[in-house]
Amino acid sequence: MRLRSIKADDKLIAEEGVDSLNVKELQAACRARGMRALGVTEDRLRDQLKQWLELHLHQEIPTSLLILSRAMYLPDTLSPADQLKSTLQTLPEIVAKEAQVKAAELEGEQVDNKAKLEATLQEEAAIQQEHREKELQRLSEAAEEEITKEEIDMLSDACSKLKEQKSSLLKEKEELELLKEDVQDYSEDLQEIKKELSKTGKEMEVEESKASKRLTRRVQQMIGQMDSLVAQLEAAQQAGKLGPTAQATPEGETVISVSELISAMKQIKHIPESKLISLASALDEDKDGKVNIDGLVKVIELVDKEDIHISTSQMAEIVATLEKEEKVEEKEKAKEKAEKEAAEVKG
Numbered sequence: 364m365r366l367r368s369i370k371a372d373d374k375l376i377a378e379e380g381v382d383s384l385n386v387k388e389l390q391a392a393c394r395a396r397g398m399r400a401l402g403v404t405e406d407r408l409r410d411q412l413k414q415w416l417e418l419h420l421h422q423e424i425p426t427s428l429l430i431l432s433r434a435m436y437l438p439d440t441l442s443p444a445d446q447l448k449s450t451l452q453t454l455p456e457i458v459a460k461e462a463q464v465k466a467a468e469l470e471g472e473q474v475d476n477k478a479k480l481e482a483t484l485q486e487e488a489a490i491q492q493e494h495r496e497k498e499l500q501r502l503s504e505a506a507e508e509e510i511t512k513e514e515i516d517m518l519s520d521a522c523s524k525l526k527e528q529k530s531s532l533l534k535e536k537e538e539l540e541l542l543k544e545d546v547q548d549y550s551e552d553l554q555e556i557k558k559e560l561s562k563t564g565k566e567m568e569v570e571e572s573k574a575s576k577r578l579t580r581r582v583q584q585m586i587g588q589m590d591s592l593v594a595q596l597e598a599a600q601q602a603g604k605l606g607p608t609a610q611a612t613p614e615g616e617t618v619i620s621v622s623e624l625i626s627a628m629k630q631i632k633h634i635p636e637s638k639l640i641s642l643a644s645a646l647d648e649d650k651d652g653k654v655n656i657d658g659l660v661k662v663i664e665l666v667d668k669e670d671i672h673i674s675t676s677q678m679a680e681i682v683a684t685l686e687k688e689e690k691v692e693e694k695e696k697a698k699e700k701a702e703k704e705a706a707e708v709k710g
Contacts, residue, residue, distance in 0.1 A: 366426045368680065369395060371687035373419055378694050381413050397430045510642065510666075510673055518642070519663050521627040525619050526656050539586070546582055619654055621647050645679040661685055 376384070376392065384392065389408040394400040398411050418424040621643045628639055646654050646662070662681050666673060673681075 368684040368687060369426055369430075370419075371684065371691050373416055374691045375687060375694070376412070377416050377420055378691075381409050381416070384409075384412075510675060510678060512667075514642070515663060515666055517628060518659075519667070521624060521630075522656050522659055522663065524630075525623060525627050529619070529656075542582075543586060546579075546586065549579075619656055621652050621654060624654055641675050642678070645675040646682055658682070658685060658689070 372392070372395075381389075386405055386408070389405065389412060390400040392412055393408055396412075396415055398415070400408070403411075415429065418429060419426060624646070625639045625643050628642075643654070644650075646659060659682075662678070662685060665681060665685070666678070
């Protein structure tokens, strides 16, 4: 997941330009990629990040190899290719052999079967060791709150319930707005008729009946009551357990507040307040008090598909990665659309 996150982040940075990042963002980006982030100038930070993007996106060097190699620590006098070559010589034997076999395959060269077998066996041993280390790490993180399969199902149910409520309220609001428009149109038509009749002196001959006036007043009264009811429903949806400072949710079927999510999960199953707040906080990646239901559904589907136990911090990483990938996809679609429109204009 970390490699996916870096790949999506690289595409976003390349699209927006390295020069658009401030010093803190440059340091964070370099640190995440295993490069020096402290004790170097801003220009150096930009240069090494640009070099990373060149190697990763244009020369298609695998992210894992770039991170392992720490190619950016080598002297600037070496070319990127020489940096990688020199670094491979300093890597552990298992990594170096695997990289050599991979490089030979990419270049179309004949790979020595013995070397390939050794690399495969070493890779399998490394995978087994990694599995053991991951299991130990998982056990050591027992104190950290873990999200169970049952809680994932509960979260899915809460999303469905909230989306249904949002959809229902939006539908009622739309119908109310249509009713208001109809009443406004009727009033305007009536005034227009009176205006035309006043020109002929026959205004008094055609007058709105008392029954019509009573009906109009009744409709206006009902609209006022419905407005008040909708406002109460919105207030009820936005009210949560995070205190009076909880922000109101903006209009939109797919956006909910963190407090709404916590309230919905409480109604489905009793879970400790601290666990609910921790889980909801992990899903609120940018900490603005709002969560996108559609994005949340994608996270749930991904976790449910893998059928794994994850912690709240891992859930937060998944949310951040999926949001980055979504931004990259949106930018690519916008770029394709712009290119298509430009081609049509030229044609």
